[in-house]
Amino acid sequence: MMRAGARVTLKTIAESLGVSVKTVSRALAGKDSVGEELRARIRAEADRLGYVPNSMARSLVSGAAMTVGMVITHPANPFYASLISAVEERCRANGYSLLLMVTEEDLETEREAAEALLRWGVDGAVATPVQQGAEHWQRLRDSGVPIVLVNRGLEGFDSDFVGVDHERGTYEAVSHLLGTGATSIHLLEEDVPFSSAADRRAGFHRALTEHNIAVQDDTVTLVPPSTDERRALPWDPAAAYRCAQQLVSRLEPGAAVVTGSDYFALGLYRALAEKGIDVPAHVSVIGHGDLPFAAYLQPTLASVRPPADEIGARAAELLLERIQGSTAPPATIYLPPELKIRASAGGDRNEPRGK
Known part of the structure; x- marks a missing residue:
């Protein structure tokens, strides 16, 4: 009788059926050297006993x-x-x-x-x-x-x-805003040395260039990473809020802002609300990430959804x-x-x- 709580092994199955351990191993591995009837009996017994293959042992055999x-x-x-x-x-x-x-x-x-x-x-x-x-x-x-x-x-x-x-995503976001009549476009982006952020900036510049709009020094606002002893979070809404407080003072009616993260859009929303600037009547906003909260903000947040x-x-x-x-x-x-x-x-x- 098998002890309660003991691990079911190939030997356990072999002893239960009166066959060799090698036969059980071959049957469970699907080897042709074991007949169909015996293989079915062995698999049924393995299921009945609750056999779970030992991955470590299997890796030693298979490499x-x-x-x-x-x-x-x-x-x-x-x-x-x-x-x-x-x-x-x-x-x-x-x-x-x-x-x-x-x-x-x-x-x-x-x-x-x-x-x-x-x-x-x-x-x-x-x-x-x-x-x-x-x-x-x-x-x-x-x-x-x-x-x-x-x-x-x-x-x-x-x-x-x-x-x-990322380049295409930001390009399409800016192109959409220009198509709706935005008079000026700003980018609120991560200040990090990663290709994803660089690609979004490239898409932003390409869209403006194709529409014959000059990129000014204050067109792109970079949000510094928020760091602590445990982690580095480049998409911190508090850091974006602090940057957006300065950005909103430069936004004329009809302006639009594309953010490199929906978290940045949260900070931007707060800065705009504090100044009494309505979204989208006065300023349009598109985020990036299409995070679950985007569709539940007021107003709902347009966003670039990565697959x-x-x-x-x-x-x-x-x-x-x-x-x-x-x-x-x-x-x-x-x-x-x-x-x-x-x-x-x-x-x-x-x-x-x-x-």
Whole structure:
């Protein structure tokens, strides 16, 4: 009789059926050397006993850890939360566990994460880099671990990449505002050295240039990162509010502001309300991220929605192909965001929430 709480092993199943451990192992692995009838009996007994495969033992036999590492910057950011869920879902469907590590935009923490993934022998990695060096990622890849970068690339590191077309998203936001008759456009953006912020600024400049509008020195307002001992949050609404207090004094009726984050739009909304400036009657606003609260603000906030779920799914699929031996040239995939027009940028003030 099996002791209560004891782990069910291949030996447990073998003793229950009066067959060898090797036969049970072959049957559960789907080997042709075991007949269909016996295989069915073994699988049924495994189910009855509650057998769970030992992943560590399986990895020692197969040479695969059946684990994917994921290194991100800010788990509190809803974009990364959706990204994690999409990657985990694809990995789990293919028999892989997900090992999550967080850097909080710290280079040394990122190096430690890459070294840990190397020690643990993961089969592959999905990473959002801090963009301050590629040596540790190169070392991981040289060890045979395929890497897919998401949201941010790495100069000099030729790897699969899946990210948001930030340049296009901001370009379309500015073009929409100009099309609704905005007399001047401002950008409230992160003051960080990341490609995502740089791409949004590029889209802003391209849209104005194509409409023959000069970019003045005070057209772009940069929000400094808010840091404390625990984390660095470049999308802090309090920091955006302080910057917006100075910005709103320069906004004439008919102006519009594009923000690099919906969190920045929160700070901007407060600064505008304190000055009695109506949105959108006097100033239009478009955020970035389309976070859950955007559709519940008053007025509802127009926003650029990044396809986080699709990015995660595509990144996981690329990585699984690499793990399975794909030697195709590295892919670079930019997925277009969706511009969600709501009341703050000319949409219907009476539209249903959540649209």
